[in-house]
Amino acid sequence: MMHNNINIQINGEPFNCAEPISLQFLLDYLDFNPEYVAVELNDTLLPEPLFQSTYLNDQDKLEVITIVGGG
Template sequence: MNNYPKKNSMKITVEINGESFNCTNEMPLSFLLEYLDFNTSMIIVEYNSTILHKEAIDSVRLNNKDKLEIITIVGGG
């Protein structure tokens, strides 16, 4: 996993698919998805009621009480 600055980190709580998750406010969304072992090419992320484009995932920094819905795309027939 990539490292990110941890100095003066503040603990926050975000909601992921209806469940509370504690992390730091310095954590980029992309790191959280990596930590949770999501394949970012196979998911759709709704961030505070807005669907994110794949390119935007790297620029989002988490804030207290953010809400995420992560939908996994499954192929089949």
């Protein structure tokens, strides 16, 4: 069985996947809490409700910013 490898960048670092995965799956895999991150995919800010339905493609560039509360 042949896998389609995809190569993406996460915060400027290369990341390889065996097959296309959803943004939600990737965030879970990397232990990011979707409620506390801002995600930019190819220079477009994505709202949290789209994480589950957004699939990553080869050469995508992802920026994940952790939102920290303070006071």
